[in-house]
Amino acid sequence: MTGELSPIDKAKFVAAKRASDFVEDGMRVGLGTGSTAAWLVRCLGERVRDNGLKIRGVPTSTRTAELAREVGIEVISLDEARWLDLTIDGADEFDADLALIKGGGGALLQEKIVATASDQMIVIADAAKEVEHLGAFPLPIEVIPFGWQTTQALVEETLVSMDVMGRQATLRMNGEAPFVTDEGNHILDLHLGRIGNARQLAMVMNQIPGVVENGLFIDICDKVVIGFGDGRVETRDINEGTVSEDRLDFVETDNLFSDI
Template sequence: MTDALSPSDIAKRASALRAAEFVEPGMRVGLGTGSTAAFLVQRLGERLRSEGLRIRGVPTSARTADLAQAEGIEVTTLEEVGWLDITIDGADEVDGRLDLIKGGGGALLREKIVATASERVVIIADAGKRVGTLGAFPLPVEVIPFGLGATRRLVEDLLAGADVGARQVELRLRDGRPFVTDEGNHILDLRLERIGNARQLSLGLNQIPGVVENGLFLGIADTLVVGRPDGGAEVVDMSQADGVPFAGTDNIFTEVVD
């Protein structure tokens, strides 16, 4: 199966296979969105068929729900289960504190709701997603369609005083039309290059009328599983101060050491 995959996809799949080991029978599982999360759902389907694994999955998008149902996984809602044992999802960027940028697939709102309603959040990624400073990947901001122009201007005004490397705001399009999320909203992609103070920026964005949520996932992830092109995977857990270095000059446990 891995012969037809690119080195990046082999790494993504490796991270998903390792993370799938955290899922135990009877768990309520948040199922992420994106190419790496798709490998996870497929693996859980394999376990269902080979081991009889029974779980209840809460998908973060319609795409994930369709895939989970095709794999035979019981799909439910957050309202029905109330709380989740674990959520496993991908990321577009992850820094040394396990802070993330997510939302490249357009499901950031549901992803953040599901993640924050979980006992444990496991992020799966290939090594290319690890960065010293967040911001190279465009930051998605979900906004309601009403008053979109005014909301965009307020976002641009906020960025004018923010500690970022660039300040380009683009409306996400699909087939020449505004991209529509599963919740019926649009997405502004902020091309910032570098985010100096992610927490301040996140708070500022979410105070703007018309902004529903932003793609900064701060202090949410508990564990990172990084896949390698050789099919292996590395597990980085915030509870283990083992000094694992990330790309750039940051270290995941710098603040702990200090």
């Protein structure tokens, strides 16, 4: 129940709830991965159940696909959808230009493919995700398992000429074994501290053999919906140059959120 949530979870919930209002009947919707995106899936599931909303969702991970089916959303593949009306996803960091770091949940490859196959991308986040400069959150890059240590060395060598503060790359682990993405790849987390030129870094990283994709999302996000622990929600539209604010009230009631 929403009244039992921590302030950070309330912020995530109100951002997701507000963003769900942008979803209309008949839409093909990209469904993101992560804790904030999970709130969105549940909000949409509630509308499907209670209001008869008819949408088709394209999930960006097996975790999201399982949750979407659980709450009653019709799940299809991106190949079946071909193109999407809207993708809503979370972010690990975003700046004033709505450039993002994503991939903390390990689904950056599918997330970027789905987001770029959409008419519009909306990011939902709590206020703590906004930064002046990207890079405090480690930048994930997805690499193929073959020769990953060589790829890591090439990445660290390349970072010497980039406008970043740090150059350490670490293999993401899942317990004592390397983390494995839905595509069977590994994740290298780049501890950069601060990224001076995100656009340049994104292009250069993707030129390194073994790198599949990086977690910098540049010129992809159209809107960001920012939630606050007191129920306030701020929506920024980078294309329209507008900022709007409203507030969502919390109601103690049994619903799709009662098991969170």
